[in-house]
Amino acid sequence: MSTSLWLAIFASALGTLLMRVVPFLWMQRRLNSETGLNNMPQWLGILGPLMIAAVLGVSIMPVNPSAISWLATAIGLFVTLLVWWRVRSLGWPVAAGVAVYGVVQVIAYI
Amino acid sequence: MSQLASHSPVRHALKGVREAIPLLGGYIPVSLSFGLVATQAGFSTWEAAAISLLIYAGASQFLFVGMVAAGSPLWLVVAMTLLINVRHVVYGPNLAALLPRSRHWPWLMHGLTDQVFALALTRLPQLPTPERFGWFLGASLLAWGVWIVGTVVGATAGETLTQRWPLLGEIMPFALPALFLTMIAPRYTDKRWAVALSCTILSALLLTLYGWSNVAIPLAAGCGALCFYTVKLQTRRRSS
Incomplete structure (x- = not known):
C-alpha cells in the first residue's frame, strides 16, 4: 500500500476520532463550570433518543430483502417487543427476537 | 472485602x-x-x-x-x-x-x-x-x-x-434492530415521543430503502426532531 493511501487512512481516522472526542470534552468542560452550562441543552437531550430510533430504522432493512425476510423481520420485532413487555430488560428480548427471526428464515430456506 | x-x-x-x-x-x-x-x-x-x-x-x-x-x-x-x-x-x-x-x-x-x-x-x-x-x-x-x-x-x-x-x-x-427496539420502547408511553420516534424510524427505513443509508441517520433524526417540536406546538395551541 502506498504512503499516500496510508496518509488517507490516518487522516480519516484522525478526523473521525476528533469528531467523537472534541464535542464530548467541550460539553464536559462546559457542564457545571462557572461560565458554562448547568444542564445539557434540551435539543441535545431530544436528539439522543432520536438518533437511536434512526439507527433502528436503518438496521430494520434485511440483509437480503425479500417477502420472507420482511415477514421474519415483522415477526421478530413483534416477539422482541412482547418479551420486552414481560421482562423489561435488554438481553432476553434480543435473544428471543433473533431466535424467532432465525426460525422463520430457516423454515423458508428448507 | x-x-x-x-x-x-x-x-x-x-x-x-x-x-x-x-x-x-x-x-x-x-x-x-x-x-x-x-x-x-x-x-x-x-x-x-x-x-x-x-x-x-x-x-x-x-x-x-x-x-x-x-x-x-x-x-x-x-x-x-x-x-x-x-x-x-x-x-x-x-x-x-x-x-x-x-x-x-x-x-x-x-x-x-x-x-x-x-x-x-x-x-x-x-x-x-x-x-x-x-x-x-x-x-x-x-x-x-x-x-x-x-x-x-x-x-x-x-x-x-x-x-x-x-x-x-x-x-x-x-x-441490532431487536436491541434498538428494546432501547426506545420505554419512551412509547409518551404521545409526543411516540410520534417523533415513529417518524424517525419510518424516515430512516425509507431513506435506506431508496439507497440513502449513508445520510439516513442524521436526516431521519432531523425529521423526528421536527415532529417532536410540531406536536409540542400543536398541543400548546390547543391548550391556549
Whole structure:
C-alpha cells in the first residue's frame, strides 16, 4: 500500500476520532463550570433518543430483502417487543427476537 | 472485602462486556463482510485490519475501500469518509453529563460508534456513577476488538464461511434492530415521543430503502426532531 493511501487512512481516522472526542470534552468542560452550562441543552437531550430510533430504522432493512425476510423481520420485532413487555430488560428480548427471526428464515430456506 | 470487590473497575468493565454482547450479532457479520470486501478490493488482510483498527466506523470503511478500488482521488475519499462520520459529533455531548471526567477519554472515545452510543445512552443513566467508566471501557473495547478480529477472519476466510453457513450472515444482524427496539420502547408511553420516534424510524427505513443509508441517520433524526417540536406546538395551541 502506498504512503499516500496510508496518509488517507490516518487522516480519516484522525478526523473521525476528533469528531467523537472534541464535542464530548467541550460539553464536559462546559457542564457545571462557572461560565458554562448547568444542564445539557434540551435539543441535545431530544436528539439522543432520536438518533437511536434512526439507527433502528436503518438496521430494520434485511440483509437480503425479500417477502420472507420482511415477514421474519415483522415477526421478530413483534416477539422482541412482547418479551420486552414481560421482562423489561435488554438481553432476553434480543435473544428471543433473533431466535424467532432465525426460525422463520430457516423454515423458508428448507 | 466484598464491598471492595463490588467497586472493582474490572467487575464494572466485565458488566459492560456482558451487556455489549447483543451488539456482536451486528458487528460479527458486518466486520466479516468488510474483511471480505476489502480483500476483494485489493487490500491485504493486515491493511484491512489497520482500517478497522484506526477508522472504526462501519459504513465509511466500506465507502473508503470502494472509492480507493474505483480509483477516486484520495482527498475525495477522505472528505466523503469524514462526511459520513459527521453524525458522531452529537454523540459525545449526549454522554458528557453521564460519564465522569478522566484523562483517558481522548483515546476511549474512539470506541463511540452508533451502536455503543445507543447502548451507553440507555444503560449509563441506570448505573451508579462509579461504575460508568469501567462499564464504558468494557463495552467499547469488546465491540472494537470483535470488529478488528471479524475483519481479519473475513479477509482470510470470509468466502468459505459465507458459503458454508449462508443464513448466518442474514440471521445474526437481526440482533441490532431487536436491541434498538428494546432501547426506545420505554419512551412509547409518551404521545409526543411516540410520534417523533415513529417518524424517525419510518424516515430512516425509507431513506435506506431508496439507497440513502449513508445520510439516513442524521436526516431521519432531523425529521423526528421536527415532529417532536410540531406536536409540542400543536398541543400548546390547543391548550391556549
